[in-house]
Amino acid sequence: MSGDAAALWPRVAEGLRRDLGARTFDHWLKPVRFADYCTLSGVVTLETASRFSANWINERFGDRLELAWRHHLPAVRSVLVRAGPGAAERQAAMTAAPLPPLAPAAIAAPAAPSAFDAKLSFERFVVARSNILAANAARRMAMVEAPQFNPLYLCSGTGQGKTHLLHAIAQAYETEHPAATIILMSAEKFMLEFVGAMRGGDMMAFKARLRAADLLLLDDLQFVIGKNSTQEELLHTIDDLMCSGKRLVVTADRPPAMLDGVEARLLSRLAGGLVADIEAPEDDLRERIIRQRLAAMPMVEVPDEVVAWLVKHFTRNIRELEGALNKLLAYAALTGVRVDLALAEDRLAENVRCARPRITIDEIQRAVCAHYKLDKAEMASKRRVRAIARPRQVAMYLAKELTPRSYPEIGRRFGGRDHSTVIHAVRTVEALRVSDSELDAEIAAIRRSLNS
Template sequence: MSGDAATLWPRVAEGLRRDLGVRTFDHWLKPVRFADYCSLSGVVTLETPSRFSANWINERFGDRLELAWRHHLPAVRSVLVRAGAASSERSVAAMTPAPSLPGLQPPSAMTPAAASPFDARLSFDRFVVARSNILAANAARRMAMAEVPQFNPLYLCSGTGQGKTHLLHAIAQSYAAIDPAATIILMSAEKFMLEFVGAMRGGDMMAFKTRLRAADLLLLDDLQFVIGKNSTQEELLHTIDDLMTAGKRLVVTADRPPAMLDGVEARLLSRLSGGLVADIEAPEDDLRERIIRQRLAAMPMVEVPDDVVAYLVKHFTRNIRELEGALNKLLAYAALTGARVDLTLAEDRLAENVRSARPRITIDEIQRAVCAHYRLDKAEMASKRRVRAVARPRQVAMYLAKELTPRSYPEIGRRFGGRDHSTVIHAVRTVEALRVTDSELDAEIAAIRRSLNS
């Protein structure tokens, strides 16, 4: 099977070259070579000349590589890029698998190339703890202990890039070390949905159910992706019930608390809220600096002045992923060009990153700002009242939600009391037309936007 997979790599590579562009492909992926494919674990192993490029490709192109391989070989479950045999760092790089393998087979059934399907970099030792994440971090450690956890399920919620997925991998690795015979499955809620739909269409529901219910520890990432998917929610509910009844462990992550998951069935929300809901707040200055220092400590040959660290801490405040991405971009540029890392280089190379890292406005913030301006209770945004004093501000909030956030019409409708997407479209068009003819309303909207931007 490895030989068959090897013949597919040129076709996979050609597709990536078209999708990513010649320049990006030639710079990063052209040196990559096929190494192995394990049909048992579904892991494709690729090799690149250095550990640095292997880590960069895993982080930047891991998901794209998985999708490209699955297009030609649907049985592929994960892609690992490691340093090649010519590199003295191979033994270390081989311990760093791609982050998104959905499940862990018992060690006795795994090949050495797939000894740990979880990202070794995402461990508890490398998770920096501060006030903003201490509850989630401690709860995650408890979930990975041999003792029966006090709270089950564990529900971790935060905005993107705050460390939820890091904790999932850390829990999985720690629990696997404590109980090597345990069956551990880590998958995104979106993958749960896709596998569920595929099993229904393929008449393979029994195998799907059996695999999930055999888990001793099930970890589901980004639950918000099942919003509005009723059949998927029903199957997820049954899976959770079976696992809880059997005394198994469950960890779920989402970008908002259970109560704010509009479009999710009440019974499912009740199950998810029955354990511990642990928030991860936006990282404070001290945490961001400690994370940068930790990353740099692992690279003693790299010199980054204090003023560059301070620049990163100041401008990348929203989440850890953007902060680390900016640091990686800066170090990659310096390594590939021989440039010295200083404040001038940081300001020049990271200008676009800084612009995109500015805090984004949320629907909740828009609703609060509109209600403050019109002196309404925020509950009116979701109410059924149609009096003009309520309906017009609600339309303004819907309009601003479409203008200032990336949310779709159905998503916006759900945040306004479960309204249909056509209602949101009508509100947006109404306000757009009124802004042309009603100068007072136009001024009010401008004032609300200023308050949001400030």
């Protein structure tokens, strides 16, 4: 059975790459290798190059790894990432050898505008109702005049344009302030450089470099959640920048108040400026984005019915839409075939399957309440009568099974319950599904309603 599980790892990894994004996956999960699967305990063991990476992956991606494995192998109960053979020797060598100086690659000097992606400009960012607040706030952040709101916190799901706006701000600000020091980095890079500076005894240089920024842009802040020392340094950096009149832009996949494991002082700083949501792209925005991309490729003819088909099937985020369009155009260009609806349906069938909207906790709660004829408010209530407590446990169980959310996140959506309550609910329902055929059938019916 371990061999069968090993054969599944490439498929699991590919799904994670789509869910997490290529950059995050390549940095953390691409080096991971399958090690073992125990059929008795249901534990999948994976290996990576160092204890640091193993601990980070377990803490940050453990829930997502479990969900991804269960999708292909329902018997999986947990996933463990450990340091592979030779990790101790590598760690000892790294500790013994002094770290090289921190590379200032994230600082964009005026002579090196290539630090920012020229394709990710304001001119190429299509504005609609779903993103107009974020787009206008981003433009204000890049102007000569001091912005009215600082810091700017851009919030959206994956592939909605947060990173695009960061690069656009950086380039426009550089144009208006040619002598400015601009730092654009992912929160992961911030964390890694911070840890490297601590180990290398180079904290003063690290702090000085960040505090010298006229504009600091941090992408995917959710990846520093739970690291107290990193949060503390980020808090001090923000305070110094704000006191000096510098500008700060942060992105994350959820609002500040929903960032679990972030201390109150840091949340207060992040929410003290402007929190601008980017909502899921509406039909008009998706069509305009396709038209914009096609306008830059006049040699390729794409019928209106294909454009309408793309708009209909790729609703979740812009990245998936553009990826599907690029795949279709590349196939047509490399094979010489004409783009039509039949070609789109054939070549993008897998993309359509992967782009179906994911189930949310709110949808799960609504489906459970509809099945058991309860008011949705009961999902967050403190009432413990069996007729309410059991459906609530079922909803928690399905939330863990069908979404990538962690136990603390799920608990918060059920009236602020502790993560241990969610764990108890999940284990209770798992056990009952084996012994109670009626409950098992009810859960199957709820899952069918969610998938329909």
